Amino acid sequence: MKKYATTIILVGIIIVLGVVLTGVLIYLKNQPPQQRAFQPITAVKPLEPNSSIWGLNFPNEYSSLLKTAANDTSTTYGGSAKLSYLTLDPRLVILFSGFSFSTDYNQPRGHQDTLIDIRATKRVTATTHATCYSCKSSDNPGLWTQMGMVAYDSKLFSAMTPSITNPIGCANCHEAGTMRLVITNPAVDAALKAQGIDWRTYTRQQMRSLVCANCHVDYFFAGANKVLTVPWADGMRVEDIIKYEDSVNFADWTYPGAGTPIMKARHPDYELYTADSTHFKAGVACADCHMPYIREGAMKYSSHDIMSPLLDPQLACGQCHTDVSVVLARVSTIQDTVHAAKITAEDALIDAITALQAATAKPGSDPALLDQARTLHRDSQFMWDFISSSNSMGFHNPDEVLRILQNATDLARQAQMKASQAADDPSLLKTGVYDAMNPKPTPAP
Numbered sequence: 508m509k510k511y512a513t514t515i516i517l518v519g520i521i522i523v524l525g526v527v528l529t530g531v532l533i534y535l536k537n538q539p540p541q542q543r544a545f546q547p548i549t550a551v552k553p554l555e556p557n558s559s560i561w562g563l564n565f566p567n568e569y570s571s572l573l574k575t576a577a578n579d580t581s582t583t584y585g586g587s588a589k590l591s592y593l594t595l596d597p598r599l600v601i602l603f604s605g606f607s608f609s610t611d612y613n614q615p616r617g618h619q620d621t622l623i624d625i626r627a628t629k630r631v632t633a634t635t636h637a638t639c640y641s642c643k644s645s646d647n648p649g650l651w652t653q654m655g656m657v658a659y660d661s662k663l664f665s666a667m668t669p670s671i672t673n674p675i676g677c678a679n680c681h682e683a684g685t686m687r688l689v690i691t692n693p694a695v696d697a698a699l700k701a702q703g704i705d706w707r708t709y710t711r712q713q714m715r716s717l718v719c720a721n722c723h724v725d726y727f728f729a730g731a732n733k734v735l736t737v738p739w740a741d742g743m744r745v746e747d748i749i750k751y752e753d754s755v756n757f758a759d760w761t762y763p764g765a766g767t768p769i770m771k772a773r774h775p776d777y778e779l780y781t782a783d784s785t786h787f788k789a790g791v792a793c794a795d796c797h798m799p800y801i802r803e804g805a806m807k808y809s810s811h812d813i814m815s816p817l818l819d820p821q822l823a824c825g826q827c828h829t830d831v832s833v834v835l836a837r838v839s840t841i842q843d844t845v846h847a848a849k850i851t852a853e854d855a856l857i858d859a860i861t862a863l864q865a866a867t868a869k870p871g872s873d874p875a876l877l878d879q880a881r882t883l884h885r886d887s888q889f890m891w892d893f894i895s896s897s898n899s900m901g902f903h904n905p906d907e908v909l910r911i912l913q914n915a916t917d918l919a920r921q922a923q924m925k926a927s928q929a930a931d932d933p934s935l936l937k938t939g940v941y942d943a944m945n946p947k948p949t950p951a952p
């Protein structure tokens with residue numbers, strides 16, 4: 508009898524527990540979904556240009572971004588000081604002769620300095636289009652959505668100035684709310700599509716590089732409306748880009764006296780890095796070196812104080828390399844070698860241009876051979892500039908960079924020989940033109 512009562516009590520307890528458990532589960536299931544561990548202090552509206560509003564939710568990322576305004580330290584080949592490339596290397600004044608880059612061309616500084624720097628450069632004149640603001644402001648993603656990129660680019664720089672009040676900010680790289688990394692530049696979106704790439708399928712680690720491609724890529728201004736165009740339809744290697752710009756007959760300017768239609772290359776950092784560099788192949792992203800994690804107390808966040816990693820190599824490289832001094836020595840060797848190869852290409856180009864100008868001026872020069880010399884000059888100058896305008900003095904991808912510089916030098920020497928042949932004048936094979944120049948050229952007025 509006693510045994511029977513115990514069983515009833517036990518069964519009763521089990522039933523009660525079962526009912527309670529079911530109740531708890533139903534209660535939990537009906538709770539509103541917890542979407543994120545972090546509750547935003549303020550709701551940020553889509554494409555919000557003002558970074559300080561995003562900063563209410565993410566004070567560490569915001570305050571580290573603000574630090575880029577004050578960076579001014581130099582490294583051997585980089586850093587954030589206000590430096591003129593034209594003064595550092597007067598060969599550039601000759602190579603950009605006839606084009607705005609021979610008047611003013613400075614080393615890049617921090618992401619908060621963009622509006623100060625673009626508004627100060629002599630390259631912007633009364634006829635410059637608003638396209639030059641494309642990579643300078645967090646107002647752009649909103650303006651492009653409202654106006655469309657073609658209407659934006661058609662406007663004059665000065666006409667757009669009142670609408671542009673914020674330097675680079677959160678809206679250039681993040682989607683409000685989800686904070687995921689996004690492509691915000693329609694020209695880059697189009698260039699990726701042209702290669703059959705949908706960035707929305709990219710992994711988080713891939714986006715930690717691709718987000719920089721919103722701006723750190725080669726581009727040109729197409730047509731009378733100066734529409735921002737990223738020339739990737741045939742691929743992202745330098746040869747693919749030349750092929751594409753040839754196919755649309757593009758030139759930024761005609762080289763004075765030589766008659767060569769030249770295209771200016773612009774900082775192809777993403778293209779060079781992803782061209783099978785050692786770090787890219789190992790799965791390392793731009794943000795790994797340029798936005799290392801910082802620990803402050805219990806907080807861990809990505810530094811948004813983007814700068815030369817050589818200013819704090821322990822933080823930037825030490826996360827993966829145990830012996831930082833060894834890799835720093837490699838950086839020095841790579842940069843010195845690339846710098847020397849770059850100067851060699853420049854000297855060859857200046858010799859070629861001098862010969863081409865003389866051959867062009869000479870009545871009776873063979874026009875077909877002159878045209879061949881110009882094509883060689885055009886390709887050589889673009890290849891050299893692809894490296895000259897890129898950042899890191901070759902460190903991002905030394906093999907690819909040296910391959911391209913070697914081609915640039917070879918094509919320049921071939922251009923010089925063709926020019927000499929066109930004029931039937933062996934004296935045009937003279938070398939060392941720049942070294943013999945005294946005084947050296949100064950920036951054009």
Ligand code: HEC
Nearest residue numbers: 582584585586719723776777780792793796815817898899
């Ligand atoms: C493995 C580390 C590493 C990766 C990955 C990397 N960089 Fe760099 N980057 C460097 C180093 C080192 C320099 C040279 C800095 C110097 O000379 O002061 C540099 C220089 C630069 C500079 C010029 C900075 C200056 O002060 O001169 C820019 C801009 C830049 N990188 C952008 C990028 C972009 C965009 C990517 C991805 C496409 C990228 N980097 C990937 C290490 C890296």
Ligand code: HEC
Nearest residue numbers: 558561562565568569572676677679680711715794808809
């Ligand atoms: C130049 C592009 C860029 C800009 C501008 C930028 N971010 Fe980021 N942000 C990144 C990248 C890259 C990461 C790393 C993302 C990852 O690891 O998934 C990141 C990460 C973050 C994260 C994730 C946590 C962390 O620190 O890793 C937050 C939050 C964030 N950013 C907030 C902001 C805010 C707020 C702003 C504006 C004040 C801002 N970001 C501006 C590129 C940018």
Ligand code: HEC
Nearest residue numbers: 586587615616617620621624642679719721722793797814
């Ligand atoms: C919205 C456009 C834009 C995006 C996105 C962008 N950059 Fe930049 N970046 C610039 C411009 C423009 C400058 C030069 C600013 C100046 O000189 O005033 C610059 C400068 C730099 C510098 C030089 C800073 C210094 O102090 O020397 C580095 C390094 C750099 N960017 C790396 C990156 C990396 C890494 C990413 C991706 C995480 C990135 N950038 C994303 C436009 C952009």
Ligand code: HEC
Nearest residue numbers: 785786789791795796816823824826827828834835837838
């Ligand atoms: C996220 C990890 C990571 C970071 C950050 C990183 N590296 Fe590396 N690095 C690698 C990997 C992986 C390799 C491939 C070789 C290997 O397996 O050792 C490599 C290779 C190298 C090499 C040899 C390249 C070659 O082609 O022989 C050098 C030099 C180097 N890194 C320098 C640097 C410098 C300088 C920095 C900081 C600016 C840096 N790395 C930051 C992961 C990293």
